[in-house]
Structures are given as C-alpha cells and as structure tokens.
Amino acid sequence: MSIPHVGESIESALKSQIVPDQEFLLQGSVLDASLNVVMNRLRGLCDNSDLSPEPFHDHEIVYVLKDFNAPATPGPAGQGVMLRVRRAVDRTDLPYQLRYVGFPEIGNYPALLRNCLDVPVSNNVCEFLQELGAKIGPGMTKDNPEPMTMSHLVELSVVTTKTDMAVADDLRALADQLKPLVQLDRIDYRRV
Numbered sequence: 001m002s003i004p005h006v007g008e009s010i011e012s013a014l015k016s017q018i019v020p021d022q023e024f025l026l027q028g029s030v031l032d033a034s035l036n037v038v039m040n041r042l043r044g045l046c047d048n049s050d051l052s053p054e055p056f057h058d059h060e061i062v063y064v065l066k067d068f069n070a071p072a073t074p075g076p077a078g079q080g081v082m083l084r085v086r087r088a089v090d091r092t093d094l095p096y097q098l099r100y101v102g103f104p105e106i107g108n109y110p111a112l113l114r115n116c117l118d119v120p121v122s123n124n125v126c127e128f129l130q131e132l133g134a135k136i137g138p139g140m141t142k143d144n145p146e147p148m149t150m151s152h153l154v155e156l157s158v159v160t161t162k163t164d165m166a167v168a169d170d171l172r173a174l175a176d177q178l179k180p181l182v183q184l185d186r187i188d189y190r191r192v
Contacts, residue, residue: 021115021116021117021118021159021160021161022113022114022115022116022159022160022161022162022163023101023113023114023115023116023157023158023159023160024109024110024111024112024113024157024158024160024167024168024171025111025112025113025114025155025156025157025186026111026112026155026156026157026171026172026175026184026185026186027153027154027155027156027184027185027187028153028154028175028182028183028184028185029149029151029152029153029154029182030151030152030154030181030182031150031151032150032151032152034181035152037181038154038178038181038182039053041177041178041181042178045174045177055090056088056090056091057088057089057090058086058087058088058089059086059087059089060084060085060086061084061085061086061126061136061137062082062083062084062136062137063082063083063084063085063126063129063130063134063135063136063137064079064080064081064082064083064134064135064136064137065080065081065082065083065129065132065133065134066079066080066081066133066135081100082100082101082137083098083099083100083129083134084097084098084099084100084101085097085098085099085121085125085126085129086099087123095120095121095122095123096120096121096122096123096125097118097119097120097121098118098119098120098121098125099116099117099118099119100115100116100117101114101115101116102114102115102116104186109165109168109186110165110168110169110171110172111156111168111171111172111186112186112187113163113168116159118159154178154182154184156171156174156175156184157171158170158171
C-alpha cells in the first residue's frame with residue numbers, strides 16, 4: 001500500500017476543488033520613517049477613517065515538510081511543502097493558524113495568484129509538525145523574533161473561492177493609490 005505524500009494530497013484536493021481558495025497578492029515595503037504617511041493615506045482611502053487601526057502582533061514560523069523518498073529534483077517539487085504556523089502574540093485566546101500556500105500560477109495576472117488553505121489549529125501544532133519530520137525554514141527563530149530591517153512589509157491580499165479577475169483588478173487599483181509611497185508588485189520568491 002502506498003501512502004501519498006502530503007503535497008500530493010493537498011494538490012489533489014485543490015485540483016478536485018474540494019478546497020478552492022485562491023489568493024491574489026501584492027507586496028512591497030516602506031521605510032520606517034515613511035510609515036505614518038502610508039497609514040494616513042490608507043485612512044483616507046477607507047470608509048471608517050475616524051477609527052484607529054486595529055493593532056496586531058503576529059508571529060509566523062515556516063516549516064518545510066520534505067518527501068525523503070522522492071528523487072531530489074531541482075525546482076519547487078524538490079523543495080518540499082511549506083506550511084506556515086501563525087499565532088497572535090497579544091491575543092492568546094485566538095487559535096493558531098496553519099497555512100498552506102501553493103506556488104504562484106504562471107500567467108499575466110494583475111497580482112500574484114496562488115492556491116492557499118488556512119485552518120485554525122490547536123497550540124501544539126508546532127510539535128505535531130516536528131513529529132511529522134517538518135523542519136523550521138532557514139533563518140526562522142521560534143522564540144525570539146527580532147526586526148531584520150528598518151522597514152515595514154506592506155501586503156495587499158484577497159482570498160477568493162475562484163479566479164476572479166475583477167478582484168485582482170481592484171487590488172491593483174488600491175495598490176496604485178499608494179504610489180509613490182509604496183511600490184506594490186507581484187513577487188515570486190522562487191526567483192529571489
């Protein structure tokens with residue numbers, strides 16, 4: 001009896017449209033010194049500009065789960081499956097989130113398009129993943145997150161249940177409203 005690799009199971013579910021979530025994503029960065037200007041621009045674009053932004057402090061750990069029985073091949077198939085565990089540092093009442101993010105779709109889309117799956121899980125998910133053989137991604141620290149740059153990541157993303165180009169166009173229009181303060185673009189980290 002052959003046990004399917006976790007990546008094959010996830011890809012099979014996505015191809016069968018059991019979990020048809022797609023994410024459109026644009027990313028960029030802004031220097032710390034310009035953060036207040038970007039926040040003011042975002043307040044001006046929002047309907048509820050009189051409310052203060054909701055603060056959050058999340059910590060994310062990236063795990064790589066490899067199929068050691070598979071032949072070593074260059075490219076995404078040989079890298080294994082990346083699973084992200086995210087927790088709210090300042091809200092211990094919220095569940096941890098386990099996130100699978102697929103590789104970007106090839107095509108001329110207004111934003112990066114990829115499959116994604118978010119699942120609330122218990123707080124022992126890290127131990128569970130390690131028991132499965134998952135390794136923490138390079139450069140990730142579990143207990144002591146520290147700032148790495150003097151800038152902030154700016155991310156615009158929309159999760160939709162189908163490939164809806166109107167949503168991607170709206171996301172691009174919002175990104176254009178933040179220019180020249182932030183240049184949001186499709187970033188394929190496989191090429192970095």
